Amino acid sequence: MVAGGGAAEPYTTLALRTISRHFRCLRDAISSQIQVIQRSLGEQEGIPRLRYVDQQLRKQKALQHLGVMRQAWRPQRGLPENSVSILRAWLFEHFLNP
Numbered sequence: 001m002v003a004g005g006g007a008a009e010p011y012t013t014l015a016l017r018t019i020s021r022h023f024r025c026l027r028d029a030i031s032s033q034i035q036v037i038q039r040s041l042g043e044q045e046g047i048p049r050l051r052y053v054d055q056q057l058r059k060q061k062a063l064q065h066l067g068v069m070r071q072a073w074r075p076q077r078g079l080p081e082n083s084v085s086i087l088r089a090w091l092f093e094h095f096l097n098p
Helices: 009-040 049-066 081-093
Strands: none
16 A cells, blocks of 8 residues: 555566466477377377277277177276277367367
8 A cells, every 4th residue: 555556566467477478388388298199199190099099999899809708797887988088088189178
């Protein structure tokens, strides 16, 4: 009150710039990590991530049908594993803007 109503304005402007810079750095770091993961999942070969996940699930199912015996039937909780994998891939693909 002694300094006046606008005395804090330069400090708030500086604080907003600093916070914006930190969030921009965080956003850039997350984006670079997403790009690294995309390359490791085969995106550099032009295969979209969802197709890659689908191919991996098909391979797992084929291996299960070839000789791996499934355990006794039990009631299913939540979504099937392949649905969860596809939804998780979509979430990571749209991480910054879901």
